[in-house]
Amino acid sequence: MIKHEVAEVGEIEKGSCKIMKIEGRSIGIYFDGENYHAIRNVCPHEQAELCKGKFTGTTLTSKPHEYIYGMEGEILVCPWHGWEFDVKTGKSLADPDRYRVKIYDVSVEDNRILVHI
Numbered sequence: 001m002i003k004h005e006v007a008e009v010g011e012i013e014k015g016s017c018k019i020m021k022i023e024g025r026s027i028g029i030y031f032d033g034e035n036y037h038a039i040r041n042v043c044p045h046e047q048a049e050l051c052k053g054k055f056t057g058t059t060l061t062s063k064p065h066e067y068i069y070g071m072e073g074e075i076l077v078c079p080w081h082g083w084e085f086d087v088k089t090g091k092s093l094a095d096p097d098r099y100r101v102k103i104y105d106v107s108v109e110d111n112r113i114l115v116h117i
């Protein structure tokens with residue numbers, strides 16, 4: 001596993017994503033305000049550039065006729081057909097056992113953000 005420097009701390013603003021090529025793979029580095037996440041920029045549905053979608057929240061499981069919004073900033077919504085993915089696990093919210101996007105470990109060392117591939 002190689003650590004690739006992708007940015008300096010402070011370069012990626014809260015709620016935004018920097019997309020770059022690492023070892024031939026397009027990867028989005030997203031900052032949720034506390035942690036950095038590295039997500040493969042390919043949707044498993046029809047290969048849209050997933051990381052160009054919105055980072056948002058979703059409606060949580062609740063009782064009938066009850067709508068509770070949560071997980072703000074933890075959900076990536078594909079720009080083509082709206083599939084939702086958890087940025088921490090890469091799993092699809094609709095079918096987590098079948099669809100997921102590759103995520104990578106991220107570390108911060110000496111003010112540098114590193115993606116492990």
Ligand code: FES
Nearest residue numbers: 043045046078081
């Ligand atoms: S390509 Fe992402 S939901 Fe269809």
